Amino acid sequence: MKIRLFKPSLGDEELQNIKEVFERAWLGLGPKVAEFEMEWSKYLGIKASIAVNSATAALHLALTAYHFKEGCKVLIPIITFASTATAILYNKLEPVFVDIDENTITMSLDDLDKKYTKDCVAIIPVHMGGQPVLMDILMEFAREKKLAVIEDCAHCAGGEFKGKMLGKWGHIGCFSFEEKKCMTTGDGGMICSEDEHLIQPLREYRWIGIDKDTWKRASKYTDSVNIDARHWYYEIAVLGYKYNMNDLAAAIGLAQLKKLDSMNLKRSHCIKRYLQGIQNCKHITPLLPYDPDKYVYWIFGIRCKMRDPLIIYLKSKGIATGMHYMPLPLHPLLKPYYKVPCDTGMKIWESFITLPLFADLTETEIDYIIEALIAFDAKY
Ligand SMILES: Cc1ncc(COP(=O)(O)O)c(C=O)c1O
Structure with a gap:
């Protein structure tokens, strides 16, 4: 897949x-x-x-x-x-x-x-x-x-x-x-x-x-x-x-x-499936305090201390991932404007992973991704 x-x-x-x-x-x-x-x-x-x-x-x-x-x-x-x-x-x-x-x-x-x-x-x-x-x-x-x-x-x-x-x-x-x-x-x-x-x-x-x-x-x-x-x-x-x-x-x-509203609803449904799927994971938690009945989300992200091994594992299963976003001062263009520390942002981004999310994501695909996440989580 x-x-x-x-x-x-x-x-x-x-x-x-x-x-x-x-x-x-x-x-x-x-x-x-x-x-x-x-x-x-x-x-x-x-x-x-x-x-x-x-x-x-x-x-x-x-x-x-x-x-x-x-x-x-x-x-x-x-x-x-x-x-x-x-x-x-x-x-x-x-x-x-x-x-x-x-x-x-x-x-x-x-x-x-x-x-x-x-x-x-x-x-x-x-x-x-x-x-x-x-x-x-x-x-x-x-x-x-x-x-x-x-x-x-x-x-x-x-x-x-x-x-x-x-x-x-x-x-x-x-x-x-x-x-x-x-x-x-x-x-x-x-x-x-x-x-x-x-x-x-x-x-x-x-x-x-x-x-x-x-x-x-x-x-x-x-x-x-x-x-x-x-x-x-x-x-x-x-x-x-x-x-x-x-x-x-x-x-x-x-x-x-x-x-738009129906695409947003479909993404909300996928998010609910993800949240339910990873609820017992020890090393994987949702990126945001998702409330899909209330808000519209563009990304579904998770936090995992073993970010890079998880990205590589998902890649081996054919599952694309992303990372939203690196703190701005890490871009050379913007570094000169970083004058007063932002300790939280500069630290926590290192555990962020973005998972597939779009209106036409199928139930089978979500099941497959959840299965991969659970398998990775159980290995550690
Ligand atoms: C937070 C935020 N602002 C602005 C933009 C720029 O959007 P566009 O690609 O339409 O220029 C993006 C694009 O991803 C974004 O994530």
């Missing part, structure tokens, strides 16, 4: 939507992107959404919305994907690493208070693996200190905390639709906010700084009612980026969005 770590769940619905885009023969930034943005806003129950080509781009632009002064500081958890930090560097700001809570591996709110200094301007909490940060407490802290909050929701599309969708708690929410995530557009991301005025300028920033919608301009080329020789005119007033989502990606996204 060979079992992948992640696998997107794709079918006829996506193909049908792609066909529609082919028939219109408009593949770039166009009406499908606008439709996907509208459907996403509806799904989340949020005022405005802007589709981009990745969550990396989303995080970069979300910080750009504030025009923070160069050198200001942004608080992020020490364990997350590099993009949470590179978004800060793209904006010529400085990351400040906050230690993680040993149990949830999300940003420790005690340490957040300790790492805060007057030159901090924003926090980017990450709902690691889908485990929600305690956003009610975090938002209260941010309000007191007048900090912007950009939620990194790369791992939790469709997730909620205390009855409110993740991505709506902060001032801006950023999602990832990269191929492995809860839902996919191939590559893609979304910026959303209740504050339309805050993110509206980002429409230009994601489109090279152009102040007009090309799809709308193009549809007027041959409009005999609208007699305008300068229909081609646009201006660029800001240094933008080529960060737009395209219609092909949005077409996939529209089909995936319809299935």
Whole structure:
């Protein structure tokens, strides 16, 4: 048997939507992107959404919305994907690493208070693996200190905390639709906010700084009612980026969005099976305090002191594994910003292993993985 770590769940619905885009023969930034943005806003129950080509781009632009002064500081958890930090560097700001809570591996709110200094301007909490940060407490802290909050929701599309969708708690929410995530557009991301005025300028920033919608301009080329020789005119007033989502990606996204809740439910079912399967293991424990009836998770991870032998054992059985994530200062690019210790994060990651989890993982595959885990556990 060979079992992948992640696998997107794709079918006829996506193909049908792609066909529609082919028939219109408009593949770039166009009406499908606008439709996907509208459907996403509806799904989340949020005022405005802007589709981009990745969550990396989303995080970069979300910080750009504030025009923070160069050198200001942004608080992020020490364990997350590099993009949470590179978004800060793209904006010529400085990351400040906050230690993680040993149990949830999300940003420790005690340490957040300790790492805060007057030159901090924003926090980017990450709902690691889908485990929600305690956003009610975090938002209260941010309000007191007048900090912007950009939620990194790369791992939790469709997730909620205390009855409110993740991505709506902060001032801006950023999602990832990269191929492995809860839902996919191939590559893609979304910026959303209740504050339309805050993110509206980002429409230009994601489109090279152009102040007009090309799809709308193009549809007027041959409009005999609208007699305008300068229909081609646009201006660029800001240094933008080529960060737009395209219609092909949005077409996939529209089909995936319809299935998001059911894909999340299927992953929750797999997690329940895993939790039950490993409950008597002595050396293997769940990575997170999983509560699959309440939260949406992107990864199923475990902790095991014999991490490397277990990875090799699972590999010998055809079971793929991963590791999410190394602490950021272990990357040479980010090491210079590690100024105040984060002892928990720097230590506990060494026992983390990520196991296969995706909506189409079969019962037989889960049984096979659990069997392998139990066999390994019994050997020690
Ligand atoms: C926490 C986190 N933030 C941001 C990103 C970036 O997402 P994308 O690949 O869509 O740029 C990722 C990607 O895995 C991530 O895990």
